[in-house]
Amino acid sequence: MTKINCPSCGGEIPFRSSTSVFAVCPYCKSTVVRHDLDLELIGKMADLPDDMSPIQLMMSGRFNKKTFFVAGRIIVKYEDGFWNEWYLNFDDGSSGWLAEAGGDLAINFPVASGLKISDKSYVQTGAKHQLDGKNFYVTDVKKMVCVGxxxxxxxxGIEGRQSxxxxxxxxxxxxxxxxxxDDDGVQAYVGQYVEFKDLKPKGFRVFQGWGKP
Incomplete structure (x- = not known):
């Protein structure tokens, strides 16, 4: 893990993953971009909307016999509401995402897509795409914007990022x-739906009246 001082408040910002290039200071909420051992100050993050998610930063768990911890989160808004994308780092150095929407969880991992940014004009419901050697069919297409x-x-993961x-x-x-x-190109992910308890979570948020997962 690398710790670099925030250029705004001087507090230590931890970078636990070698693939992380962006972070939010846990002390002053400044947003920074990492350039090796230097940090570029690019803005300020507003307070995040509260929700009832049991997932939180540094929660750990297991999937496919590998241990992970939650390193980050992006909250996105679309026409019908919001959802969370939790950034996971695994003990073998790999990373993935845990999507959380409407009580459903899906864990997924990056794969090659073979698509270009211009291909978004041709994506439509029902279309077939091959990802990770399997045929997948488009079930939903929506615009989303990062709200925190x-x-x-x-x-x-800046506010206003549109995809x-x-x-x-x-x-x-x-x-x-x-x-x-438009800035980051095309990213594709393949995974599966999971139950929270099957992730063997530790360090999750506990709400009054809730039982153990």
Missing amino acids: SEGELPFR LNVDLSDRSGGFASIEFN
């Missing part, structure tokens, strides 16, 4: 998503 972030991320999000299914329980962003 915390922790560390592998891209600039086109594409959800896909392999029609047998598999899940995939493709994100088109």
